[in-house]
Amino acid sequence: MESVSRAAVKIDIERSEIREFLFPPLGDNDGLLKVEASGVGGSDPEMYRRENTAPCIMGHENVGTVARIGDAAAQRWGLRAGDRIALHEYLPCWHCHWCRQGDFRLCMEADFFNVKDRFNTLRYGTCNADIPPHLWGGFSEYMYLAPNAVIHKIPADMDARLATLAVPLGNGVQWAVLDGGAGLGKTVLVFGPGQQGLSCALAAKQAGALTVIIAGMTRDRTRLDLSLSLGADIAVDVQQEDLAAVVMRATGGMGVDVVVDTTGDPDGKIAEQAVALSAKGAWLSLNGLSASVPLGEIKKRYLTVRAPRGHSYRAVQMALDILASGKWPAEKLCSHDFPLEQVHEAILATAGRGIEGAIHVTVSPHKS
Structure with a gap:
């Protein structure tokens, strides 16, 4: 198995480059994800043009296969190597009132409106890539599975790009239905x-x-x-x-x-x-x-x-169930897919720049 992950790193305002990162040492409580696809979220173009947010491995709508996992993490999550999962962007405390309800968006450690420094707060797709173990975003061949990651197991046959809709459709469930x-x-x-x-x-x-x-x-x-x-x-x-x-x-x-x-x-x-x-x-x-x-x-x-504010665990699971049902042609939302080397173009396409007709854009890090 490889020991290095290639990642697209934001290095300045609307500038990115490919860098290599060594796999992190893993213990009993964490793991490593082989990223199959990462959706470009509606907030990513804003993040990409924001000052003082580099270096950063972006990508917070992530789907992949568990490559490595510690024994305690496997027991806690009910997973094993080879299982396929979708992730929330949140890395919450897991012990506060909100976390115990599955409403991680309101956890004081995950809520953007409560933290002093958003860029240095651990959160998939938006935090500082200089913070070990560095692989905090989905625009990378591999991602670190932190002990406090919020995980949903997905069907073995679900299309990875379709599964990246779990977060945006989870927002839809939360904002329109649950809230x-x-x-x-x-x-x-x-x-x-x-x-x-x-x-x-x-x-x-x-x-x-x-x-x-x-x-x-x-x-x-x-x-x-x-x-x-x-x-x-x-x-x-x-x-x-x-x-x-x-x-x-x-x-x-x-x-x-x-x-x-x-x-x-x-x-x-x-x-x-x-x-x-x-x-x-x-x-x-x-x-x-x-x-x-x-x-x-x-x-x-x-x-x-x-006000619309992210998504709960329940909302994302409901979204995945809707996607798995096949009742709706949600695959029509998945308009464009880019390799890792074209993350810049993928983010601009989501902003309506360079490519017409983009709706939900994905990055497939292992795509050649």
């Missing part, structure tokens, strides 16, 4: 037809939503069309159609029961629109750190407002 309340008979509005928005639409329909409306722009036409095979009932180009008119026509003037914004909403306009298009008692999952909503309207409409 947003999408379910039987509900009407749902999703802003943004990227990988997260499409996942929200699919998750909502899987949960039994009566009508799912997804909104995007003219440049999103291909994604809007694709959404109609992935759970959406109505796809709206807001630059060509009146979204409010479409929503009110579809809901008999009542407004929607659930709104999920996946766009980031930098100027707060979507938040305002979400409130205006909501039915009384609706649940809103609103994105964007600068967005604000009028408290008077929230009170008048008896709205519940939350």
Whole structure:
């Protein structure tokens, strides 16, 4: 077996290079993953252009085969060498209130909003590659399986690229269903037809939503069309159609029961629109750190407002079950695949640069 892993390392703003790392020494409580595929997340282009985040091995939507594993780790995780797994990006404490509920996104050691230095916090795909044992990201032939890794076993025959959707689809399950309340008979509005928005639409329909409306722009036409095979009932180009008119026509003037914004909403306009298009008692999952909503309207409409914040263990497992069922053509989301040497192009493609039509981009480190 090899003793060196090649990895694509971010070395500066939108610059990466291939470096080699020795395999780490392993004990009873950890392991080593042979990475089959790593998805480029919607947040990765932002990470790639951010200052003071190099060197870093990016890649946090990771799927692979257990190459080596310690005896204690094998017993704890219920795994053995040769098993295939999908990983969360979180490396939580495992003993706090939130971890014991499987809600690792809120663990004080894993939550970006609570740590002082995000770059030097251990988290797959975003932490400093100078921190031993270095292999903290999926844009690498091998990854370190830390004792506190959050792991899901996947079927032996599941396509690796499809399985990388576990995290984005897990976000969709969390934001639209578990946090947003999408379910039987509900009407749902999703802003943004990227990988997260499409996942929200699919998750909502899987949960039994009566009508799912997804909104995007003219440049999103291909994604809007694709959404109609992935759970959406109505796809709206807001630059060509009146979204409010479409929503009110579809809901008999009542407004929607659930709104999920996946766009980031930098100027707060979507938040305002979400409130205006909501039915009384609706649940809103609103994105964007600068967005604000009028408290008077929230009170008048008896709205519940939350913000999309990652995914729980339950959400990712539900996502994997949906993918394994074959009920939805989720493979259509997997638009492009790149070898390790083209990580730069893969990240830019996710940002809509260089390659048209990218939705969920993957990196396959052992692809030639």
